[in-house]
Amino acid sequence: MSGVLDFRANRVVVATSTITAVYLAWAALRVGGAAVPIELAWATTLPVGALASWACWRAVPADAYPAARRFWRHMGITTGLLSVGGATNAYAVVVAAHGRETLSATAAGQIVQVPEATLAIYAMALLMLMWALLRLPSRAQLTAEARRRFVLDAAIVMFTTGVFVWYLSFRHFGDWAGMISSRVAPTLGVIALGFIGGFAFLKIALLGARAVDTPAMRLLAVAASVGATTGAAGPWLAQITPSLAATISLAPTALLITLAADRQRRAAGAPQPATEPPRRLFSFVPYLAVAAVDGLLMVTAARRDDDVIISAVAAVLLTAAVVYRQISALSENNRLLNRVDATVRELRDTQAQLAHQAQHDSLTGLANRRLFEQRVAEAGASAVPSSVVLIDLDDFKVINDRLGHVTGDSLLVAVAQRLRACVRSDDTVARFGGDEFALLLPGVSATDAIDVLDRIATALERPVSVSGLDLLVGSSIGVADAAGDLDAIELLRRADLAMYAAKSGGKGRHARYDATLDERAATDAQMGADLRLALDRGEFHLLFQPVVQLPDGVPAGAEALVRWTHPSQGMVPPDVFIAAAERTGLIVPLGSWILREACRQASLWLRRDGASQPWRVGVNISARQLREPGFASQVAEALRESGLTADRLTVEVTETAVFENGPAVEALTAISHLGVSVALDDFGTGHSSLGLLRTTPVDILKVDKSFIDGIPGREEESIIATAMLQIAEGLHLGTVAEGVETRAQVERLHQLGYRLAQGYYFDKPLPATEMGAKLAAAANHSAISAA
Incomplete structure (x- = not known):
């Protein structure tokens, strides 16, 4: 659809240009004295006005900037009124010549009065033009001083223009009055409005209009000036041919308006950003006006005696010197002001950049x-x-x-x-x-x-x-x-x-x-402070739950369990302070202490009782610890400090701690390379147990208590326990049954094939000395049995 509109708009420009060219050819022949009919002039000037009005109406699409659309539709109405005025004038000329064979140069040479209706329509058109200009928003915000200077410049321009119009046209009232009868004043008013419109167009083009394309506005300024100038030259043109005076302004003005509308159409009616300050061109207007009037003075003085011409030349030279000096000063001021403007713009840009940097992240560009x-x-x-x-x-x-x-x-x-x-x-x-x-x-x-x-x-x-x-x-x-x-x-x-x-x-x-998070945060904050003090004061100690052989219950190792005796609260349940330590991050220093203390205690057992029995001590490791960079190095350091060999240590982790956790798997791999065993605790309750067995360096499966509780009562539990054992054996892994509490469970687990277990049936968590004594007793028992 846009392509069709472009094609039609271009056709209007071509048609308007062609018709104007035909009219100018007619005017040239008319001036040359050729007997060309006046109907041809009106046949060209009236359609070109209608085309210009249509071009203005279609200059801006319906969804464009509202101010632009409003202005160009006002321009379309203005051009339409000018066309109607031309039509009424044409009607008067044709009626006056009615009855003759042709409106030849001789016939048309007779004076035809301009109808009152024509003058009224022209005045309405120019008033509509003024209304459109007044409603047009400007990019420049003028100060009171700038408005005063602009009004003064406008007055100077109008005065100078009036002088020349008077000299070239209005002083020939005697010649003109015969042509337009008693309607001299209305005619002069219409011409004056045309000059004001041209000057207003030029002013807006220089200041910049947010709604209208600047080149289009300049074309409109030229159009208004051409129309006013040709109108003012009416008496002079009437001396050549009255028909030329009546039609000369219509075609060129309409062509310029059409070109302006086409320019606006190609600019898509978009509002223009005020990126540059308005130029200071009007500073030279008064001096140009003075120069023009001085030139007119020289021309008129040349027709008088030598004294007048000498005085006129002196006045002009003095004026020129003063104007040159003033222009030089203004040029220097203008250069200084331009430098100041550039500096101000640079400072403003820098300030905007600093303000942006102060409120945005330098890496991502997001808000800070x-x-x-x-x-x-x-x-x-x-x-x-x-x-x-x-x-x-x-x-x-x-x-x-x-x-x-x-x-x-x-x-x-x-x-x-x-x-x-x-x-x-x-x-x-x-x-x-x-x-x-x-x-x-x-x-x-x-x-x-x-x-x-x-x-x-x-x-x-x-x-x-x-x-x-x-x-x-x-x-x-x-x-x-x-x-x-x-x-x-x-x-x-x-x-x-x-x-x-x-x-x-x-x-x-x-x-x-929700509000419970605040309560937990307050509890964690207090618990965190207490945990930190407890670490510093040595309030934690370890208990060890035996891991035994089935079915005789001989200790084969132990799992280290941390306990906290609070000075005022007494024994704090592990599930309370361990969870708080996880949330506050204190699980990292607490876990490090547990690891070092368990290794130290196991080393003492080993030095006291010898290495005849292949037991292991298990230490629970949290997910947070596994995410710590260099955790495997901490394990190696704990072994080195304590003197415990790597084959005596087992780190126990939950499935949750390593599920989709690449760093945790990497840490366990490094630990396994040290020779430390890895046990998967609470096996069967995590996210993807079988998948973890393929990706995690596991040596031992600790079957969760929830699968042991139903043994031997429920056959389903026995089936699951058996399946887990078969998986472990197939992967060459050891198994430990957790949470064993009854003799029946011991017998059934042994019958299923389990050889290691732990739970309250065998022993509750024991102090280090008691656990060491049990391991020593097991070693002695083994020695006696071997003997």
Whole structure:
């Protein structure tokens, strides 16, 4: 459709140009004295006006800038009125010549009065033009002083123009009055309005209009000036041929208007940005006016005596010198002002750049914490429900440490792009530093935000190609509702609590804030402080639960279990303080202490009782410890410090700790290379037990208590226990049955093929001395049996 409009618009330009060329050829023949009919002039000037009006009406599409569309439709009405005025004038000429064979040069030489209706229509057209110009918005914001200078320049221009119009035309009232009878004043008014319109067009073109294309506006200024000038030259043209005076302004003016409309059409009617300041061209207008009047003075003085011409020449030379001096000063001022403008623009650009840098992350281009908190405050001030989301990338530190910061930065940029793609344009995506991102979702409650969080989690699960590597990155996400009485810091704190709740639930999840998280946070904060003090004060100690042989119950090793005796609270249950240690991160120093203490105690047993019995001590390792860089080195250091050999140590991990956790698997592989055994604890209750057996360096399966409880009562439990044993034997793994509490379970497990077990049936967790005594007794028993 746009191609059709382009073709039609171009045809209008071609048609208007052709008709104008025909008219100009007629005018040239007419001036040359050829007997060409006046009907040809009107036959060309009237259609060209209609075409110009249609071009203005179609210059701007319906969906363009409203001010542009309004202006060009006003221009179409103005041009249409000019065409109607020309038609009424043509009618008067034709009627006056009615009855003659042809309106030849002789016949048309008779004077024809301009109808009152024609003058009225022309005046309406020019008033419509003034109205269109007044409603046209300008890019330039003029100060009071600038407006004063502009009015003064306009007055000078109008005065100078009036002088020349008077000299060339209006002083011939005697000649002109015979042609237009008593309507001299209305005619002069119409001509004056034309000059004012031309000057107004030029003013807007120089200042810049936001709605209209600047080159199109300049063409309109030329069109108005041509129309006014040819109208003012009417008496002079009437002396050549009256028909030329009546028609000369219509065709060129209409052609210029058509070209302006076509230029606007090609500019698509788009508003023009005010990127450059308006030029200071009007500074020279008054001096040009003075020069023009001086030139006119010289011409008129040349027709008088020598004294007048000498005085006129002196006045002109003095004026020229003063004007030259003033123009030189103004030129220098203009250069200085241009330099000042350039400096100001440079400072403004620098300030804008600094302001952007102060509110945006330099790596990703996202909003930073400062801008995010500002927008959260703005959202909180409104009544619209919003939500704040905090995103932490899982295991990003491992990627950063192992692959380098360049790869880590590229990964962060890719994550930022995916986050942007998951939200709306009016949502705010921010990076707080490191691997922590935040979202502000205006108009979306925390409940409704779940769909967005699912979309984000799905987007981040896809591999990210960075530096030739396909990296997997998970995320833990927390979301909180924004409320008017909460500041940004409190909202981020709540989202942070929810995010850590998601992370402690196994990572790769999202959680919503509720009041219970505050209660747990307060408990964890107090518990964390107490745990730190307990580590410093040595309030922790280890107990050891025996791992025994079936069916006789002879100790074959032990599992180290940590206990805490609080100074005021007494014995704190392990499930309470271990969970708090996980959430607060204190599980890392606590786990390190447990590992070193278990190795130290086992080394004491070994030195006291010898190495005749092949027992092992098991130490539970948390998922958080496995994610620590260099954890295998910590195990090696604990063995070195204690003097315990690697074959006496077993690290026990849960399936959850290693499920889809590449760094954890790598750490266990390194530990296995040390000669330390790896036991998969609570086997059968995790995510994907069989898959883990193929990817994780496991030596021992510890079958969870939940599968032992039903033995020997339920046959299903026996079937599962048997299947696990067969899997372990097929993979050449050892097995330990956990949670054995009855003699019947012992007998049934032995009957199924289990040879190692642990549980309260054999012994509760024992102090180190008692456990050592049992291992020593087992060694003595073995020695006696061997003897």
